[in-house]
Amino acid sequence: MLRSVKNTAEKIRQMQIQGAHNVAIAAIEAIEKIPNESSAATKKELLEELSQAKHILFTSRETEPLMRNSVRWIISQVEQSKETKIRQLNCVISSASQQFLKNLQESKEKIAEMGSKRIRDNSVILTHCHSSTVTYLLEKAAQDGKSFEIICTETRPIFQGRRTAKEMLDIGVKTTFIVDSAARFFMNQVDLVIVGADAITSEGNVVNKIGTSTIALIATEARAPFYVATELLKFDPATMYGDYEKIEERAPDEVWENAPPKLVVRNPAFEVTRRDFIHGIICEEGIISPHSITEAMHRKYLWIFDQKS
Ligand code: RI2
Numbered sequence: 001m002l003r004s005v006k007n008t009a010e011k012i013r014q015m016q017i018q019g020a021h022n023v024a025i026a027a028i029e030a031i032e033k034i035p036n037e038s039s040a041a042t043k044k045e046l047l048e049e050l051s052q053a054k055h056i057l058f059t060s061r062e063t064e065p066l067m068r069n070s071v072r073w074i075i076s077q078v079e080q081s082k083e084t085k086i087r088q089l090n091c092v093i094s095s096a097s098q099q100f101l102k103n104l105q106e107s108k109e110k111i112a113e114m115g116s117k118r119i120r121d122n123s124v125i126l127t128h129c130h131s132s133t134v135t136y137l138l139e140k141a142a143q144d145g146k147s148f149e150i151i152c153t154e155t156r157p158i159f160q161g162r163r164t165a166k167e168m169l170d171i172g173v174k175t176t177f178i179v180d181s182a183a184r185f186f187m188n189q190v191d192l193v194i195v196g197a198d199a200i201t202s203e204g205n206v207v208n209k210i211g212t213s214t215i216a217l218i219a220t221e222a223r224a225p226f227y228v229a230t231e232l233l234k235f236d237p238a239t240m241y242g243d244y245e246k247i248e249e250r251a252p253d254e255v256w257e258n259a260p261p262k263l264v265v266r267n268p269a270f271e272v273t274r275r276d277f278i279h280g281i282i283c284e285e286g287i288i289s290p291h292s293i294t295e296a297m298h299r300k301y302l303w304i305f306d307q308k309s
Helices: 003-013 020-032 043-058 065-080 086-117 132-143 160-170 180-187 212-221 237-241 290-300 302-306
Strands: 123-127 148-153 175-178 192-195 206-209 226-229 270-273 280-283 286-288
Touching: 003 020, 003 043, 020 043, 020 065, 020 086, 020 132, 043 065, 043 086, 065 086, 065 302, 086 132, 086 226, 086 280, 086 286, 123 132, 123 180, 132 148, 132 160, 132 192, 132 226, 148 160, 148 180, 160 175, 175 180, 180 212, 192 212, 206 212, 212 226, 212 270, 237 302, 280 290, 286 290, 290 302
Parallel strands: 123 148, 123 192, 148 175, 192 226, 226 280
Antiparallel strands: 206 270, 280 286
C-alpha cells in the first residue's frame, strides 16, 4: 500500500528530486497513483489512506509548502465530493491532480513571460542554487532573443549550482561559476539577481536556499535589484496564524564526511530573506511587492486560508 508515495518521499528526502516545484509535481503524481495501489473499499478508507500519504510526504522535507498546499487541495476535493463510490472518488483524485499540475505549469509560463521582460539586453544576472522556475524564465528570455550572461554560485554543500550552470550552457548562455563566498566580489558586475523560493510567509519574507539572504544584502548594497521568481502557492498559510516556517536542517555529513568526532557541524538548508531586501516577487499575478503578498493570495487562492493541517 502507498508504494509510490513511499518511493517518492524517499527520493525527495535524498534530494534525487530537488526544487520546490519538482517536489510538488512528484508528490502530486504519487498521490495520483494511489487508486492503482489501494485496497480501500469505502470513502472513509480512501481518506485514511490519503491522510497517511499526506503524512509520509509532509515529513520527507520540512520546508515544502507548495507540496503541502498541493496535497491538501487534492485531498480536500475528495473530502468535499458528493461521490461515495470508490471508482468515482478515484476519478476525483485524478482530475484534481491534473488540474493542479496544469495550474502549476500555467503559473510557470506566466512567471517566465513577465520575468523575461525585466531582462535588458547585455545584462549580467546572478542566481543562486537551482530553481527550475528561474532557469525556465532564463530559457524564455533567451528564446525571446535577449542577450545576457549568468553568474551562478556553486551552492554548497550539495552543489545545485552545477545543475544551473549546465542548463545555462545547454541553452547557449555565457555562464560564470563562482564559489558562494565570491558573490560580493562579483556583485558590482551584476545588473540584477533572480532567485527562486521554497516558501513565502504572510509578511512577504521569502525562504530560500541558505546563502540567499547574504546575496540579497550585498545586492542591496550594490543597488542591484533582487527578484524572487516563484508561484504564489509557495505561500505557507500557517505563517498567517502565527507559526514560523520550519527550516530544514540536513545531515552534517553533507558538509563534511567523516568530520572529526567532536566537531559540531550545522547544515541548515534554507534561511529567511526579509522583504525589505526584495525588489519584487515575480509570480503568476504579476511582479508584485512582497508587502502585498496576502492580498494577492486572497485574490487568487482564497481557499488556502482554510487549509491549515
Ligand atoms: P523551484 C531549491 O531548494 C532552491 O532553494 C530553489 O530556489 C527552490 O528549491 C525553488 O526551486 P532545494 O530543493 O521550485 O535545492 O523554482 O533544497 O524549482
